[in-house]
Each structure stands twice: as structure tokens, then as C-alpha cells.
Amino acid sequence: MISSEYTLKKVTNTLPGLEFNCGDDEINEYFHSKMHEDVECGNSMSYMLFLQDNLVGFFTLSNSKLFCLLKGEEKSWSAVLLGQLGVQLEHQRKGYGSLMISLAKKLSYDIRSSSGCRVLILKTYKKYLFEVFYKNKKFHIANKKSTYLDLFYDLNDWPLEEPEVIQKWNLEI
Secondary structure, three states, rough: OOOOOEEEEEEOOOOOOOOOOOOOOOHHHHHHHHHHHHHHHHHHHHHHEEOOOEEEEEEEEEEEEEEEEEEEEEEEEEEEEEEEEEEOOOOOOOOOHHHHHHHHHHHHHHHHEEEEEOEEEEEEEEEEHHHHHHHOOOOEEEEEEEEEEEEEHHHHHOOOOOOHHHOOOOOEE
């Protein structure tokens, strides 16, 4: 059950030395070793979700493009990339990953009004469980050929079927 006592904090150029373990070595490595560098040089923006003072998880957003074939014609759409997303092991399967995806959709939708972008994209491991999870979040498959699954969410669909809790969020910048 998601508590309404959460805060989403934008990561600045310093990380407060927080412990993080989501069970995935690549995501853990990114959090501990690479996130600070990406934020500092402006490659991505990172956001951390806290329940009271406890870190629940984090995600990153950056600019990108989606290339696809549409009716035989090659198209490209401006996009926001949901590059990293991780939830602490003790907070998994409680709805926080879904909440962070909704927050990423909201931030991407807001970005679109000032810079123009059509889709939120992500790449995830090619596992049936992940495919079903993201399809339930209204993501569509862009490419299934690689070892990863490329997915996109059409920002024209925002804010359909998003949790009410998103309207209560507090973004500290």
C-alpha cells in the first residue's frame, strides 16, 4: 500500500551517501557510481523517492528520440528516456515502481509543453514479467528484436488512468 507521506527529490550535484540495493547489479552500480556524474554534466536528471526520510527508489530522465517504421515510412519522435529505475528490495511489490513510472510520465508531460516531445521511452530486460508490467502501464512495444525490450508511452494519453496519489506529490527542487 502506498503511503501519501512521500517526497520526490531532484538530485543535485551532490549525493547524500545513501545506501541503495534493488537486487540488480547494473542499477545499483549506476546509483552508487554513475548517477552523480550524469547529473553533474547534465546528461540526465535523477529523482529519488522518499517515504518520510527513507529512500524508496530512484529514476532518471534524459532527452532522446524514438525511431520507428510507421506504415512503411521511417519516422522519428522527440522523446524523454526513462533510463534507470530502481526500487529498494524492502519496498518492492508495494506499488512504488508504478508510482515512479507515473511520476516520470507526469514530468515528461510537463516537459513536453516547454520543449516538445511526443513519447516516454524505456528499455528493459526481455522477460515476460516486465513486458506484462509495462503493458499494464500503457506502454507499447517499439522493438522486440534485441536482447532488451524497447517500449514507449504516448504522452498524448496522459493523464488517463493514473493513480490519484500523484496529485498529492511534493517535488523538492
